[in-house]
Amino acid sequence: xxxxxMAKALNEGMRKAMEDDPKVLVMGEDVGKxxxxxxxxxxxxxxxxxxxxIDTPLAESGIIGTAIGLALRGYRPVCEIQFDxxxxxxADQIITQLAKMPMRSLGKLRLPVVVRIPCxxxxxxxxxxxxxxxxxxxxxxxxxxxTCSNPADAYAMIQQAIRCDDPVVFFEPKRRYWDKAEVDTSxxxxxxxxxxxxxxxxxxxxxxxxxxxxxxxxxxxxxxAQEDGRSLEVVDLRSLNPLDLPAVVExxxxxxxxxxxxxxxxxxxxxxxxxxxxxxxxxxxxxAPVLRVGGPSTPYPPxxxxxxxxxxxxxxxxxxxRAFAF
Amino acid sequence: MTADASRGAQAPPELVQLLTPEGERxxxxxxxxxxxxxxxxxxxxxxxxxxxIDLEAVALQRQGELGLWASLLGQEAAQIGSGxxxxxxxxxxxxxxxxGVAWCRGVDPVNLLGLFRGVNHGGWDPAEHNFHLYTIVIGxxxxxxxxxxxxxxxxxxxxxxxxxxxxxFGDGATSQGDVNEAFIWASVFNAPVVFFCQNNQWAISEPLxxxxxxxxxxxxxxxxxxxxxxxxxxxxxxLAVTRKALADARSGQGPVLIEAYTYRMGAHTTSDDPxxxxxxxxxxxxxxxxxxxxxxxxxxxxxLADQAFFEGVDxxxxxxxxxxxxxxxxxxxxxxxxxxxxxxxxSHGLVEAERAEFSAYLAxxxxxxxxx
Ligand SMILES: Cc1ncc(C[n+]2csc(CCOP(=O)(O)OP(=O)(O)O)c2C)c(N)n1
Ligand SMILES: [Mg+2]
Numbered sequence: 168x169x170x171x172x173m174a175k176a177l178n179e180g181m182r183k184a185m186e187d188d189p190k191v192l193v194m195g196e197d198v199g200k201x202x203x204x205x206x207x208x209x210x211x212x213x214x215x216x217x218x219x220x221i222d223t224p225l226a227e228s229g230i231i232g233t234a235i236g237l238a239l240r241g242y243r244p245v246c247e248i249q250f251d252x253x254x255x256x257x258a259d260q261i262i263t264q265l266a267k268m269p270m271r272s273l274g275k276l277r278l279p280v281v282v283r284i285p286c287x288x289x290x291x292x293x294x295x296x297x298x299x300x301x302x303x304x305x306x307x308x309x310x311x312x313x314t315c316s317n318p319a320d321a322y323a324m325i326q327q328a329i330r331c332d333d334p335v336v337f338f339e340p341k342r343r344y345w346d347k348a349e350v351d352t353s354x355x356x357x358x359x360x361x362x363x364x365x366x367x368x369x370x371x372x373x374x375x376x377x378x379x380x381x382x383x384x385x386x387x388x389x390x391x392a393q394e395d396g397r398s399l400e401v402v403d404l405r406s407l408n409p410l411d412l413p414a415v416v417e418x419x420x421x422x423x424x425x426x427x428x429x430x431x432x433x434x435x436x437x438x439x440x441x442x443x444x445x446x447x448x449x450x451x452x453x454x455a456p457v458l459r460v461g462g463p464s465t466p467y468p469p470x471x472x473x474x475x476x477x478x479x480x481x482x483x484x485x486x487x488x489r490a491f492a493f
Numbered sequence: 494m495t496a497d498a499s500r501g502a503q504a505p506p507e508l509v510q511l512l513t514p515e516g517e518r519x520x521x522x523x524x525x526x527x528x529x530x531x532x533x534x535x536x537x538x539x540x541x542x543x544x545x546i547d548l549e550a551v552a553l554q555r556q557g558e559l560g561l562w563a564s565l566l567g568q569e570a571a572q573i574g575s576g577x578x579x580x581x582x583x584x585x586x587x588x589x590x591x592x593g594v595a596w597c598r599g600v601d602p603v604n605l606l607g608l609f610r611g612v613n614h615g616g617w618d619p620a621e622h623n624f625h626l627y628t629i630v631i632g633x634x635x636x637x638x639x640x641x642x643x644x645x646x647x648x649x650x651x652x653x654x655x656x657x658x659x660x661x662f663g664d665g666a667t668s669q670g671d672v673n674e675a676f677i678w679a680s681v682f683n684a685p686v687v688f689f690c691q692n693n694q695w696a697i698s699e700p701l702x703x704x705x706x707x708x709x710x711x712x713x714x715x716x717x718x719x720x721x722x723x724x725x726x727x728x729x730x731x732l733a734v735t736r737k738a739l740a741d742a743r744s745g746q747g748p749v750l751i752e753a754y755t756y757r758m759g760a761h762t763t764s765d766d767p768x769x770x771x772x773x774x775x776x777x778x779x780x781x782x783x784x785x786x787x788x789x790x791x792x793x794x795x796x797l798a799d800q801a802f803f804e805g806v807d808x809x810x811x812x813x814x815x816x817x818x819x820x821x822x823x824x825x826x827x828x829x830x831x832x833x834x835x836x837x838x839x840s841h842g843l844v845e846a847e848r849a850e851f852s853a854y855l856a857x858x859x860x861x862x863x864x865x
Contacts, residue, residue, distance in 0.1 A: 196696075196699065200698055204765075224668035225666065225668045225704065229670075255630075291611060434843060465836045466614075470611030471611040471826045472611075472832055482854075485854065
């Protein structure tokens with residue numbers, strides 16, 4: 168066991184993947200000497216060289232497009248998109264090529280490309296640096312979409328994503344990069360499969376469904392609710408596509424209430440899918456409608472307002488209250 | 494796997510320079526400039542004042558008053574030279590670093606701070622000064638400038654007394670698809686646009702050779718329009734070259750690419766640590782080419798300004814710095830309900846509903862507060 172920040176855990180995970188498989192490459196803007204703007208690739212170029220850790224020209228479409236070509240030639244590129252708001256120039260390559268080419272080839276071509284995206288708000292950044300674009304990608308068939316919420320998962324999931332033969336969009340909650348926790352770096356025996364959700368706190372009265380940055384928030388909510396005598400279960404979805412529906416259904420059928428929490432706007436957000444699935448699968452077990460907490464239908468605000476935009480303890484508790492009052 | 498330099502080799506790049514780093518006036522056959530001493534003193538004043546605004550902003554960031562700042566240190570001449578070549582009718586499209594151009598356009602410097610303080614995403618009316626909002630997504634604005642120029646064309650604003658648009662971007666930006674598409678559009682439609690690339694040698698930690706094998710200004714010829722490299726630390730040359738490019742564009746001769754060869758003397762932004770990727774010697778070498786020192790040397794050598802003038806400008810700069818600081822601190826935080834403003838031009842049911850919901854939610858706290 169070692170204590171690692173999430174950023175360092177990702178770094179160690181990539182390092183391990185590069186040691187294990189010489190075909191693993193890291194590419195992106197400023198990933199070399201600088202080690203990325205969040206230092207997630209720190210030291211990798213020094214240790215693996217410029218052939219394997221590539222500072223690319225400043226063009227996201229180019230990063231993903233050439234990663235596809237490298238994958239066609241047998242490499243396993245791990246691409247870094249510097250910030251969530253800058254993935255859109257690459258959206259064409261991700262959506263029209265990366266997601267579809269394997270199926271078009273009748274499975275002859277596999278594209279083991281990982282697209283790492285620091286995501287979410289809460290760091291006081293200027294615009295385009297706090298977005299939560301996961302729903303655009305979960306809506307695109309052919310992509311796996313995952314997100315880690317803690318250092319131990321970060322360490323394991325990045326390696327699993329790199330080993331996966333499908334393209335994986337890997338969201339990293341940037342405001343949790345500096346959170347520390349114990350990480351077991353000794354082996355993969357205890358790892359949960361990449362496509363499985365985890366109950367991170369058990370409870371009996373309501374289920375909070377969260378992922379990425381909001382898992383920590385929901386754990387705080389559950390602790391606060393405990394004081395009011397309410398027992399909340401928190402499920403960290405980890406994988407958004409595919410969704411571990413059995414785990415979600417099992418929890419909600421037990422608790423009878425469900426609140427979905429994410430930073431992205433509620434309208435047409437990932438929570439809409441969750442609410443629909445839970446309603447379909449748990450209808451007779453529900454004491455209240457599935458409620459969603461997320462951003463409003465407005466562009467991410469200037470940072471001095473982000474505390475109002477982002478779901479926090481009070482807003483989630485408010486939804487929990489409503490679920491109980493129903 | 495490094496590029497074979499002999500492949501595609503051409504003559505060494507030419508650099509338009511009118512004022513040497515030592516402050517000597519030199520002539521260039523294509524770019525004559527005739528400025529009065531007063532005009533040159535005016536340029537000097539601009540350079541000093543925008544450097545001062547920039548320094549103050551860096552300090553404000555260090556003290557937690559701004560979330561971030563992108564310093565223009567070292568790029569003052571490129572921005573003032575090009576900015577002073579614009580007429581009121583021209584339209585400028587900046588990146589996030591064009592504080593000097595903003596100054597030339599008459600934008601209140603305090604308004605630049607809003608975005609970096611996190612109280613707004615822009616904070617000025619682009620039409621008021623024909624200075625568009627800052628654009629953070631690299632390269633996007635190049636296409637906007639071309640489209641705007643196409644509009645000018647269709648308005649009949651090209652020709653005698655015509656107008657043009659100018660777009661600023663960095664060396665790193667030249668790799669983006671958008672920028673290359675902008676070159677194509679401008680070329681095919683002969684749009685009245687000047688592409689002003691400040692090659693400050695770095696895109697965050699990536700040096701120029703990560704973006705290009707040829708001098709950037711030579712890219713233009715492949716797209717079918719002229720390109721020119723100018724000493725970006727020479728305010729006179731930047732002014733002369735941009736004036737000519739704008740005059741050509743305004744009169745209907747189409748686009749020009751200007752590569753202002755300069756240096757980012759500071760960090761990429763206040764979040765950046767350049768010691769991780771570049772050597773201090775490089776900065777020392779560029780300090781000798783400082784854009785302000787050479788104008789001062791020229792003015793002194795030719796007895797075009799006396800001590801009192803320089804002291805006066807310094808005093809003005811200090812007063813400006815203080816004023817910017819004071820007004821930055823006075824900038825009010827937006828209220829939470831402002832989140833819901835300005836998203837749509839016409840009424841939008843969902844936003845209205847969410848606005849009402851959020852307002853009721855906030856009101857709940859107030860009642861609680863009273864009761865508690
Ligand atoms: C599409 C996009 N990708 C990445 C970034 C992150 N980023 C901000 S500035 C920058 C480097 C820009 O370099 P350059 O174009 O040379 O301009 P400079 O900052 O040197 O003025 C990068 C990669 C961004 N803002 N937009
Ligand atoms: Mg640059």
